[in-house]
Amino acid sequence: MTEIKLIIFDLDGTLVDSLDDLTDATNHMLALAGRPALTREGVRQLVGQGARRLVERALINGTEDEVEQGINAFLTYNGAHLADRSHPYPGVRETLDALQGRGLPLALISNKNVALCRGLLKVLGLDGYFAAVLGADSLPFRKPSPEPLFKLLRDFSTSPTTAIMVGDSVNDVAAGRGAGVVTVGCTYGYGDLAELRDADYRIDELPQLLKLPFFN
Numbered sequence: 489m490t491e492i493k494l495i496i497f498d499l500d501g502t503l504v505d506s507l508d509d510l511t512d513a514t515n516h517m518l519a520l521a522g523r524p525a526l527t528r529e530g531v532r533q534l535v536g537q538g539a540r541r542l543v544e545r546a547l548i549n550g551t552e553d554e555v556e557q558g559i560n561a562f563l564t565y566n567g568a569h570l571a572d573r574s575h576p577y578p579g580v581r582e583t584l585d586a587l588q589g590r591g592l593p594l595a596l597i598s599n600k601n602v603a604l605c606r607g608l609l610k611v612l613g614l615d616g617y618f619a620a621v622l623g624a625d626s627l628p629f630r631k632p633s634p635e636p637l638f639k640l641l642r643d644f645s646t647s648p649t650t651a652i653m654v655g656d657s658v659n660d661v662a663a664g665r666g667a668g669v670v671t672v673g674c675t676y677g678y679g680d681l682a683e684l685r686d687a688d689y690r691i692d693e694l695p696q697l698l699k700l701p702f703f704n
């Protein structure tokens with residue numbers, strides 16, 4: 489079994505259950521636009537491709553102006569309420585500690601803006617774990633593009649076969665497969681189970697990562 493040298497995590501739906509705060513930010517934005525609120529489940533289906541895509545999809549048939557104002561409202565609100573109701577999933581800290589204890593570099597690639605990623609990691613006390621953090625606005629490309637992964641593979645001088653991408657959505661699996669890394673799908677996140685069918689492995693809670701063959 490190959491030795492793993494770099495572990496790349498997604499953020500929302502993988503390390504942090506942020507859906508309640510994303511729902512609040514979405515409904516704040518919708519209220520300002522004079523639109524009806526969405527349920528948590530409704531917002532779940534919009535998460536995964538970054539704030540712009542979420543706002544565009546929430547503002548059905550919205551004009552360009554409405555979408556631009558909506559993105560500002562969403563990002564401002566979310567920035568001020570990053571973790572009012574968000575928390576790491578069970579076993580996240582313990583799993584990150586265990587991986588770090590083995591001397592493995594941990595990195596993060598999210599489709600959330602990088603300032604929001606850093607802010608969320610900091611308020612939850614998870615910022616110390618990651619040697620690199622890439623957000624939606626860090627590069628011209630975002631997941632499902634493999635480019636953010638290629639950048640980290642270059643930065644960490646790691647070959648694809650010795651890296652893993654851990655995420656909850658089809659974008660994570662597609663980006664990971666596109667880069668040729670091992671993919672792990674988190675079934676407890678926001679993606680539908682079918683979205684994770686192409687992942688090499690699926691886990692129902694993060695600590696199961698440590699039980700996968702390449703860590704044993």
Ligand SMILES: O=C(O)COP(=O)(O)O
Nearest residue numbers: 499500536537538598599
């Ligand atoms: O905020 C989003 O839409 C997605 O964020 P993620 O890539 O960390 O899951």
Ligand SMILES: [Mg+2]
Nearest residue numbers: 498500501656
């Ligand atoms: Mg995610």
